[in-house]
Amino acid sequence: xxxxxxARLFDRRSALFLTGGAVLTSVLIIRMLQMQVFSYKDYxxxxxxxxxxxxxxxxxxGKILSASGSPISRDAPIYRIYLVPEETDDIDGLIKxxxxxxxxxxxxxxxxxxxxxxxxKFQPVLISENSDWxxxxxxxxxxxxxxxxxxxxxxxxxxxxxxxxxxxxxGVPSKPVPNAPFFTTGITGLEKxxxxxxxxxxxxxxxxANAVGRITGEDxxxxxxxxIGKNLKTTIRENIQKKLHDVLTLNRAGCxxxxxxxTGNILAMASTPSFDPNNFRMDDGxxxxxxxxxxxxxxxxNKALEGLxxxxxxxxxxxxxxxxxxxxxxxxxxxxxxGYWDYGDRRYHCWEKKGHGSVDLVGALKHSCDTYxxxxxxxxxxxxxxxxALKLGMGEKFLSEILPxxxxxxxxxxxxxxxxxxxxxxxxxxxxxxxxxGFILSNCLQIAVMMARVASNKIITPKLVEDNNxxxxxxxxxxxxxxxxxxxxxxxxxxxxxxxxxNAINVNGKKMGGKTGTSQVRNISMSERESGxxxxxxxxxxxxxxxxxxxxxxxxxxxxxxCTLTEHSGTSSPAVHVAAxxxxxxxxxx
Amino acid sequence: MARQTRVSNSNMMTLxxxxxRFSWGLFIPVFIVLVISILILFSAGGGSWHPFxxxxxxxxxxxxGIFFFAAFTNIKxxxxxxxxxxxxxxxxxxxxxxxxxxxxGAQRWLxxxxxxxxxxxxxxxxxxxVLARYFSWMNWKDxxxxxxxxxxxxxxxxxFTLIVVQPDLGTAISLGLITVVMFxxxxxxxxxxxxxxxxxxxxxxxxxxxxxxxxxxxxxxxxVNPDHDSKGSGYQINQAKIAFGSGGFVGKGYxxxxxxxxxxxxxxxxxxxxxxLGEEFGFIGAFILLIIYxxxxxxxxxxxxxxxxxxxxxxxxxxxLNFFIYYFINISMVLGLIPTVGVPLPLMSFGGxxxxxxxxxxxxxxxxxxxxxxxxxxxxx
Numbered sequence: 023x024x025x026x027x028x029a030r031l032f033d034r035r036s037a038l039f040l041t042g043g044a045v046l047t048s049v050l051i052i053r054m055l056q057m058q059v060f061s062y063k064d065y066x067x068x069x070x071x072x073x074x075x076x077x078x079x080x081x082x083x084g085k086i087l088s089a090s091g092s093p094i095s096r097d098a099p100i101y102r103i104y105l106v107p108e109e110t111d112d113i114d115g116l117i118k119x120x121x122x123x124x125x126x127x128x129x130x131x132x133x134x135x136x137x138x139x140x141x142x143k144f145q146p147v148l149i150s151e152n153s154d155w156x157x158x159x160x161x162x163x164x165x166x167x168x169x170x171x172x173x174x175x176x177x178x179x180x181x182x183x184x185x186x187x188x189x190x191x192x193g194v195p196s197k198p199v200p201n202a203p204f205f206t207t208g209i210t211g212l213e214k215x216x217x218x219x220x221x222x223x224x225x226x227x228x229x230x231a232n233a234v235g236r237i238t239g240e241d242x243x244x245x246x247x248x249x250i251g252k253n254l255k256t257t258i259r260e261n262i263q264k265k266l267h268d269v270l271t272l273n274r275a276g277c278x279x280x281x282x283x284x285t286g287n288i289l290a291m292a293s294t295p296s297f298d299p300n301n302f303r304m305d306d307g308x309x310x311x312x313x314x315x316x317x318x319x320x321x322x323x324n325k326a327l328e329g330l331x332x333x334x335x336x337x338x339x340x341x342x343x344x345x346x347x348x349x350x351x352x353x354x355x356x357x358x359x360x361g362y363w364d365y366g367d368r369r370y371h372c373w374e375k376k377g378h379g380s381v382d383l384v385g386a387l388k389h390s391c392d393t394y395x396x397x398x399x400x401x402x403x404x405x406x407x408x409x410x411a412l413k414l415g416m417g418e419k420f421l422s423e424i425l426p427x428x429x430x431x432x433x434x435x436x437x438x439x440x441x442x443x444x445x446x447x448x449x450x451x452x453x454x455x456x457x458x459x460g461f462i463l464s465n466c467l468q469i470a471v472m473m474a475r476v477a478s479n480k481i482i483t484p485k486l487v488e489d490n491n492x493x494x495x496x497x498x499x500x501x502x503x504x505x506x507x508x509x510x511x512x513x514x515x516x517x518x519x520x521x522x523x524x525n526a527i528n529v530n531g532k533k534m535g536g537k538t539g540t541s542q543v544r545n546i547s548m549s550e551r552e553s554g555x556x557x558x559x560x561x562x563x564x565x566x567x568x569x570x571x572x573x574x575x576x577x578x579x580x581x582x583x584x585c586t587l588t589e590h591s592g593t594s595s596p597a598v599h600v601a602a603x604x605x606x607x608x609x610x611x612x
Numbered sequence: 613m614a615r616q617t618r619v620s621n622s623n624m625m626t627l628x629x630x631x632x633r634f635s636w637g638l639f640i641p642v643f644i645v646l647v648i649s650i651l652i653l654f655s656a657g658g659g660s661w662h663p664f665x666x667x668x669x670x671x672x673x674x675x676x677g678i679f680f681f682a683a684f685t686n687i688k689x690x691x692x693x694x695x696x697x698x699x700x701x702x703x704x705x706x707x708x709x710x711x712x713x714x715x716x717g718a719q720r721w722l723x724x725x726x727x728x729x730x731x732x733x734x735x736x737x738x739x740x741x742v743l744a745r746y747f748s749w750m751n752w753k754d755x756x757x758x759x760x761x762x763x764x765x766x767x768x769x770x771x772f773t774l775i776v777v778q779p780d781l782g783t784a785i786s787l788g789l790i791t792v793v794m795f796x797x798x799x800x801x802x803x804x805x806x807x808x809x810x811x812x813x814x815x816x817x818x819x820x821x822x823x824x825x826x827x828x829x830x831x832x833x834x835x836v837n838p839d840h841d842s843k844g845s846g847y848q849i850n851q852a853k854i855a856f857g858s859g860g861f862v863g864k865g866y867x868x869x870x871x872x873x874x875x876x877x878x879x880x881x882x883x884x885x886x887x888x889l890g891e892e893f894g895f896i897g898a899f900i901l902l903i904i905y906x907x908x909x910x911x912x913x914x915x916x917x918x919x920x921x922x923x924x925x926x927x928x929x930x931x932x933l934n935f936f937i938y939y940f941i942n943i944s945m946v947l948g949l950i951p952t953v954g955v956p957l958p959l960m961s962f963g964g965x966x967x968x969x970x971x972x973x974x975x976x977x978x979x980x981x982x983x984x985x986x987x988x989x990x991x992x993x
Contacts, residue, residue: 028922031799032797032916032917032925032929033917035796035797035799036797036913036916036917036929039793039933040913043909043936046940047902047906047940049944049949050902050940050943050944050947050949051899051902053944053947053949054856054890054895054898054899054947055895057853057856057857057890057947058856058857058859058860058861058890058894058895058898059860059861059895061857062857062858062860062861064857065853065854065856065857065858066857066858066860068854068857068858069854069855069857069858069870069871070858070870230870
């Protein structure tokens with residue numbers, strides 16, 4: 023038996039280990055507390071990112087609607103089959119199987135490989151859309167790693183290339199969103215401007231993954247359904263938009279805007295050559311985009327807003343009104359045009375070499391007599407012209423909040439020239455401003471707005487998006503008789519002898535008035551003028567004059583305004599033709 | 613030898629007498645931990661009896677059989693066969709070193725056809741048993757003579773060296789610690805520990821450069837720093853920490869541990885079972901297990917302290933020590949306090965060798981407690 027000495031020895035020596043054991047146990051407890059209580063949040067976060075694979079459920083994008091409510095751009099449900107390169111060790115094998123099963127063309131396979139090379143490995147690569155569902159189901163049943171089949175949406179652009187620059191298109195965001203395959207965002211136009219409301223609220227599906235990343239199920243509790251985006255109602259009239267686009271495409275390049283005067287609604291806005299965003303997702307989409315990029319006629323440019331041109335003779339409307347309002351010109355005052363006007367040591371040529379003879383204001387507008395307006399412009403001065411131009415909406419941006427690339431253009435004066443050119447303003451500058459040349463630059467929308475304001479004597483401001491506010495435009499406070507005189511001149515333009523008489527229209531007695539313009543792209547040198555000005559046919563395409571036209575109809579009660587421009591068409595008549603055809607369609611509508 | 617000639621046959625107890633002395637205080641907490649282990653293994657199987665829970669349940673029944681057998685047989689039988697048990701365990705260590713299978717890093721297995729044996733689990737109990745046997749047969753005054761420590765040192769060093777060569781850090785540390793502490797308890801002089809420590813430090817470089825082959829040195833580097841060559845263990849311990857920490861105060865709920873249920877947690881059913889407990893039952897769950905372990909330790913200590921024969925006292929103390937080292941190393945390891953060494957959590961981890969040897973040990977402690985008033989040796993202590 024243990025004697026007391028041994029028992030004491032045991033007690034004494036074991037006490038040390040009991041103490042040690044207690045200390046070590048408290049170390050464990052402290053560590054447990056530290057991990058599970060104090061650093062809990064950090065570990066929790068790491069644990070969640072470990073086991074959950076969050077997939078963004080792309081929401082159905084809202085439609086872009088025409089004024090009548092028909093869709094211009096809409097999302098259509100589709101099935102996509104795509105692969106994620108990082109999920110498979112055998113991409114070649116996978117593509118081989120899929121292309122055999124779905125009979126994918128060589129061209130698509132090339133595109134697939136190209137995309138794989140270009141993209142980050144976690145990004146999905148589209149194989150095809152809307153393949154035969156039965157075949158897809160068979161493929162899905164094979165459970166090939168890296169291969170996914172998922173329902174989603176694709177954007178359909180109902181108007182195709184008509185107004186594509188205005189409505190814009192969607193595409194992959196420049197910074198790809200992880201876990202959201204085929205997530206798209208508005209890249210240009212209204213798709214971009216209203217991206218937030220169009221996009222809606224994406225939902226999420228949380229998949230549970232195991233340690234090797236294989237999805238083992240779905241965490242239904244964390245599922246959030248996506249919410250469809252809001253529709254965007256525009257002021258665009260589908261048929262007018264199409265018509266304007268179609269007649270514009272008869273020319274190499276151009277643009278046009280149609281405005282409803284009472285409301286300021288933009289009924290059509292087109293720019294050509296255009297592009298069809300429906301083609302972007304085709305197999306040769308990239309080549310298509312590349313060819314568009316290299317086109318010198320700039321298909322991606324919304325020329326109606328971004329294209330600045332000298333307004334040419336159209337500007338005479340402004341000069342005429344400025345002169346009448348200032349009282350410096352009486353409508354019946356006649357000025358003799360011998361085909362030129364000598365001022366100072368320079369000769370200013372009228373476009374009509376033979377001259378117009380003695381013309382009053384209405385005649386000067388009808389025939390677009392340069393000599394008349396040279397003299398009127400100099401008489402009233404550039405400041406007077408400028409203030410009238412600004413009143414009528416020239417130099418103003420109207421849609422830049424939604425289409426920020428809109429350009430303001432230039433309505434020059436003394437200060438402007440000194441600041442920007444560094445040379446003093448000369449009388450010659452005022453003289454050529456009288457026919458809309460020189461430094462003046464404007465876009466089609468501004469010209470259309472100018473016409474709408476003149477025709478209505480109201481400060482019309484255009485809009486592209488329906489906001490359900492009935493517009494109450496303020497009065498422009500021009501003298502009615504002056505407006506009548508100018509409009510009378512513009513009516514004559516499309517009558518016998520007028521500069522646009524060849525395109526006169528008459529839809530149930532409804533006629534169009536307007537003004538033509540050509541804007542010079544190059545300066546004609548003295549020597550060239552002496553040896554005979556080169557005709558447009560002799561010039562390279564991009565050196566030829568632009569043709570412009572602004573019109574309104576019906577003449578007795580103006581409802582619509584149209585401004586058209588045909589780039590490098592040489593004369594204005596192609597532009598008048600576009601306007602006339604579009605206006606006919608409008609007048610037939612009522 | 614004279615002092616080994618007479619083992620007392622007096623005071624043989626009947627079974628009912630033994631039952632009266634049976635310590636429920638030891639059995640109940642052990643049983644609770646076993647129930648918890650089945651619970652966790654059921655969850656580790658993804659809410660299924662397969663593949664872990666049912667298999668472990670069978671082992672538990674086997675373990676309970678061994679426990680009662682060890683508890684109610686004549687204690688002298690075990691004292692007599694202490695050396696035989698030790699040498700069988702040592703033989704298995706030798707076998708496993710040369711023909712064993714390596715699984716889970718450094719752990720070595722003996723494949724016996726239908727089941728695998730981990731001899732390193734048996735050697736720990738056997739060493740406690742043989743040391744208790746050795747010192748109990750010696751007058752404690754003799755035990756403070758240095759020469760009497762030569763045999764126990766050899767008894768420890770034989771398996772220790774083989775295990776270092778395997779290499780199996782957890783078991784080696786356990787063996788070393790058990791021996792040193794038991795020497796101290798038996799009354800070895802404090803100066804010896806100091807001298808031994810200095811000698812070990814001096815001998816180390818000589819052995820390192822003179823006595824070892826390159827591959828042996830490699831093994832020892834791995835032995836000291838298991839992360840050295842295993843790419844996997846960094847990931848393993850990281851995932852274990854995430855699992856444990858993300859359990860929070862109350863846990864993610866039974867069978868809802870995202871880490872363990874989704875197989876992020878490696879070895880969740882064996883060495884890392886504590887993290888699974890921590891993930892699903894939180895701090896509360898892990899703390900309760902520590903409390904139960906604490907109760908078991910206290911009961912074992914109380915048994916050692918109240919045992920009036922030297923064998924019982926030393927075995928209970930040695931086994932208590934073994935049990936503590938076991939779970940302390942395991943929990944420290946899974947909580948990232950020490951490197952991964954491959955020690956299972958006693959009574960909890962899936963696996964038979966550890967469970968059966970522990971149940972045998974508990975049985976012997978129970979037996980020693982039943983016989984605490986028995987005089988067992990010739991020399992009168």
